[in-house]
Amino acid sequence: MPRKRIAVVVGSRANYGSIKTAMRAIQDHPDLELLLVAGASALLDRYGAVEEIMKRDGFEAAARVYMLLEGETPLTMAKSTGLGLMELPTVFDSLKPDTVVTIGDRFETIATAIAAAYMNIPLAHTMGGEVTGTIDESVRHAVTKLAHIHFPANQLAADNIVRMGERPDSVHVVGCPRIDLVSEIIDNNRRLPVDEMTWEGVGDQIDLAEPYLLVSQHPVTTEFSQARHQIDETLGAIQNLKIPAIMLWPNADAGSDDMAQGIRVFRENNRDVNYIHFVKNLPPELYTHLMNHTACIVGNTSSSIREGAFLGTPAVNVGSRQSGRERGRNVIDVDYNREDIADAVSSQVRHGRYDRDEVYGNGSAGTKIAEILATADVNVQKRLAY
Secondary structure (H helix, E strand, O other): OOOEEEEEEOOOOOHHHHOOHHOOOOOOOOEEEEEEEOOOOOOOOHOOOOOHHHHOOOEEEEEEEOOOOOOOOOOHHHHHHHHHHHHHHHHHHHHHHOEEEEEOHHHHHHHHHHHHHHOOOEEEOOOOOOOOOOHHHHHHHHHHHHHOOOOOHHHHHHHHHHHOOOOOHHHHOOOHHHHHHHEEEEEEOOOOOOOOOOOOOOOOOOOOOOEEEOOOOOOHHHHHHHHHHHHHHHHHHHHHOOOEEEOOOOOOOHHHHHHHHHHHHHHOOOOOEEEEOOOEEEEEEHHHHHHHHOOOOOOHHHHHHHHHHHHHOEEEEOOOOOOOOOOOOOEEEEEEOOOHHHHHHHHHHHHHHOOOOOOOOOOOHHHHHHHHHHHHHOOOOOOOOO
16 A cells, blocks of 8 residues: 655744654654655745755755745735745645645645645644634634644644534644654753854854843734834843843744844944844754753744743743733733833743643654544545534
């Protein structure tokens, strides 16, 4: 019996961290064949050359999809989605996958879902059913209605999917593959691998033996015109705190250029600030170690809520990007105000580590996803469950 061909579309650094262990489990499964499709910002050096990281991890792309327009505005996001929809059908026609896997809620995710649906290819969707802010929520629920196999991270998300009319037997609560990666990394080596921090990027090196912050903030697509103000407030808070910080570059969503400009202007106007180091991207393993040892993670990345709960990392979530997402006890929510951000960070640093919370899984999602993909019998004609 031939192996099932599973196409996994990875379009960003967040995508990769959210599916890596499932890709590995698919690649190792005797009844499955992994077909990696790399696209969007995963192909671009300015966003950290994620494809090169995947290669080093043993994943060779079966196809590449260049679909990201410069500009990072709602217009370019919509057009990039259209480019993905133009290119992905050709890729799927060539690779002939038995199932396509799409991840989360980004613009390349919905392009993948539409392409697979119109080509009658069974679609599996991870991280569906969650509630957040921005356009991501609309995309996430739209993809749910196109998907045939659902891999939510927790029971609340699964219940939301069923309430949307999906058949309960198509919904599999597997946890989040990002938690798998975190569990492996901290179990194998709890020491912060300082030697692996090559200090690419700009700014002085940070003494990782001392307390430091990890900062990751992205534009909110429905508030993209406010992106500059939002990053200015976070940078102002970090400046006021004077705690050493490692800051990641924003992702490719609408508003990214304004955020990047804010970072550049801050660096130019504060050349005497020697306690913030800016970096485009970090490999998932190194990011996890840094997150496990940071005094506090600051910004609006979902990793502070997902991995942060599992690690017990103190987190300050800024603004509306993660509004409504189920979270553990490790998160303090604040608005875009530098004084409030600084106060919350100070409180979290004083508090220290939290107990582990497995709200997003216990570290076994990847193997569960591979096994379900190997055995699932899918009817591409979808029906409401009621």
